[in-house]
Amino acid sequence: MQTLPVIAVNGVIGAQVSPLDRGFTYGDGVFETCKLNNKKIPLWDLHKDRLLKSCERLLIPVTEHLIEAKLFNLLADINIADAIVKITVTRGEGGRGYRSPDSVSPTIVVGVFPVAEYPPTNFTEGVTVRLCTQRLSCNPGLAGLKHLNRLEQILSRTEWQDTSIIEGIMLDTNGNLIEAVFSNIFIVRNGELYTPDLSEAGVAGVMRRFIIETLAPQAGVKTHVVILGALDLFDADEVFLCNSLYGIWPVKKLIADNQQDFKSGAITHRLQNLVNKTLFA
Amino acid sequence: MQTLPVIAVNGVIGAQVSPLDRGFTYGDGVFETCKLNNKKIPLWDLHKDRLLKSCERLLIPVTEHLIEAKLFNLLADINIADAIVKITVTRGEGGRGYRSPDSVSPTIVVGVFPVAEYPPTNFTEGVTVRLCTQRLSCNPGLAGLKHLNRLEQILSRTEWQDTSIIEGIMLDTNGNLIEAVFSNIFIVRNGELYTPDLSEAGVAGVMRRFIIETLAPQAGVKTHVVILGALDLFDADEVFLCNSLYGIWPVKKLIADNQQDFKSGAITHRLQNLVNKTLFA
Numbered sequence: 001m002q003t004l005p006v007i008a009v010n011g012v013i014g015a016q017v018s019p020l021d022r023g024f025t026y027g028d029g030v031f032e033t034c035k036l037n038n039k040k041i042p043l044w045d046l047h048k049d050r051l052l053k054s055c056e057r058l059l060i061p062v063t064e065h066l067i068e069a070k071l072f073n074l075l076a077d078i079n080i081a082d083a084i085v086k087i088t089v090t091r092g093e094g095g096r097g098y099r100s101p102d103s104v105s106p107t108i109v110v111g112v113f114p115v116a117e118y119p120p121t122n123f124t125e126g127v128t129v130r131l132c133t134q135r136l137s138c139n140p141g142l143a144g145l146k147h148l149n150r151l152e153q154i155l156s157r158t159e160w161q162d163t164s165i166i167e168g169i170m171l172d173t174n175g176n177l178i179e180a181v182f183s184n185i186f187i188v189r190n191g192e193l194y195t196p197d198l199s200e201a202g203v204a205g206v207m208r209r210f211i212i213e214t215l216a217p218q219a220g221v222k223t224h225v226v227i228l229g230a231l232d233l234f235d236a237d238e239v240f241l242c243n244s245l246y247g248i249w250p251v252k253k254l255i256a257d258n259q260q261d262f263k264s265g266a267i268t269h270r271l272q273n274l275v276n277k278t279l280f281a
Numbered sequence: 282m283q284t285l286p287v288i289a290v291n292g293v294i295g296a297q298v299s300p301l302d303r304g305f306t307y308g309d310g311v312f313e314t315c316k317l318n319n320k321k322i323p324l325w326d327l328h329k330d331r332l333l334k335s336c337e338r339l340l341i342p343v344t345e346h347l348i349e350a351k352l353f354n355l356l357a358d359i360n361i362a363d364a365i366v367k368i369t370v371t372r373g374e375g376g377r378g379y380r381s382p383d384s385v386s387p388t389i390v391v392g393v394f395p396v397a398e399y400p401p402t403n404f405t406e407g408v409t410v411r412l413c414t415q416r417l418s419c420n421p422g423l424a425g426l427k428h429l430n431r432l433e434q435i436l437s438r439t440e441w442q443d444t445s446i447i448e449g450i451m452l453d454t455n456g457n458l459i460e461a462v463f464s465n466i467f468i469v470r471n472g473e474l475y476t477p478d479l480s481e482a483g484v485a486g487v488m489r490r491f492i493i494e495t496l497a498p499q500a501g502v503k504t505h506v507v508i509l510g511a512l513d514l515f516d517a518d519e520v521f522l523c524n525s526l527y528g529i530w531p532v533k534k535l536i537a538d539n540q541q542d543f544k545s546g547a548i549t550h551r552l553q554n555l556v557n558k559t560l561f562a
């Protein structure tokens with residue numbers, strides 16, 4: 001049995017990164033965190049699509065073939081069934097200064113980490129979350145991308161130590177509801193789904209996309225991608241979080257100026273069952 | 282003669298960085314870029330002050346002693362008179378996830394790079410700059426810090442390839458004038474200095490601080506730190522840029538929807554001479 005994590009830098013297990021790598025000097029890159037489930041990565045096509053589009057947006061030249069070769073070669077080598085797989089692509093080594101080097105040779109890091117063990121009650125009863133003080137800044141040029149500039153998430157995550165609080169809800173600097181620190185968010189109202197528009201801020205999660213495009217239609221639930229405020233959260237019938245590692249967690253309690261309890265309702269459970277059946281079986 | 286760059290990771294020349302270093306995974310750290318001038322770093326106290334305050338803001342535990350030991354030991358070892366010195370401090374290695382490790386052991390990277398060769402006309406005639414399309418996002422919790430989340434600067438710097446354009450002027454998402462890609466900005470109007478308030482966005486440069494606190498008072502010029510818009514730029518009598526490597530460059534031409542020429546005026550030159558005499562002699 002392989003001891004995890006196993007990390008390969010440009011295909012070399014145990015290799016390190018240059019201090020001139022622009023991932024290190026400027027957070028100049030993107031990443032994906034995927035579930036490895038019985039030797040398969042659920043939603044790999046959506047992960048790959050976001051990764052390639054994000055690289056394109058940042059003008060990092062990388063091919064689907066290169067990423068898949070590095071990823072699947074490592075997975076074949078270590079031959080493990082269940083894990084968390086993280087793929088990072090940076091602009092590679094550069095000189096001093098923001099200007100991209102004339103010839104870019106991207107760095108591809110694939111890390112295989114142990115499966116995350118979440119309390120079973122996260123799935124059944126739901127999770128307690130808090131409203132973060134730290135806001136997300138608005139930047140249409142970077143919104144949606146899972147890039148390596150993550151200080152806002154890090155500052156948010158420093159806001160609580162209480163282990164009974166599982167996630168933090170984040171607003172943007174305009175006061176709009178955007179996401180949670182490592183999850184996307186949906187609310188249910190009158191039997192329909194609402195999730196924040198992410199054209200100004202936030203990470204457009206792969207599980208969020210799968211729910212919008214596939215699961216909600218399959219479950220016969222209408223979805224609205226709209227601008228939402230913090231108040232919409234308090235008015236919700238149900239609230240749930242999602243990401244590609246855990247699927248869906250109902251929110252049972254929101255800690256803010258006014259504490260609020262939510263029912264873990266029918267629509268959340270219907271979607272949760274669909275995720276488990278479709279992706280994690 | 283030592284071949285530059287020389288880079289030491291935690292005191293070890295030629296060492297590399299862990300792919301689990303949070304500088305690499307999240308841009309979770311800060312940096313300073315300093316001029317080494319005849320074996321001395323002008324404004325080192327201001328660089329150190331910003332570095333320590335930025336680490337404090339990000340809750341990265343590091344001491345003045347530790348930073349100075351790593352910096353001055355390397356400089357003593359390589360024994361060079363003139364260079365550019367870059368100091369990076371990150372939160373060190375972490376696991377997967379945004380949460381700070383329980384025990385943080387910061388990574389300190391000191392890099393010594395060749396002196397930057399700027400065209401002499403940058404100083405005498407001034408530089409041509411463009412107004413960038415990419416905006417700076419607003420985030421009071423990170424504003425002012427020279428942190429490692431630099432994708433906005435990188436995207437701005439991709440906007441032009443024309444080598445006659447030396448810098449790009451950046452507005453924030455509210456349309457306020459903030460800075461240039463690797464410089465701060467001042468405008469002169471009716472014999473007084475104006476420079477953008479950086480409480481929402483931007484990097485609070487060390488040379489900017491030295492001009493505000495020391496040089497302008499010494500030159501008998503009043504300085505206003507205020508909210509400025511792009512239009513204030515077009516109304517200016519003189520415009521100049523500054524950073525700790527080159528000191529002061531007059532702006533001679535601004536390329537935007539309307540192109541505008543500026544005089545390289547008396548106040549800019551008075552301050553430029555003071556910088557050269559005080560710091561770079």
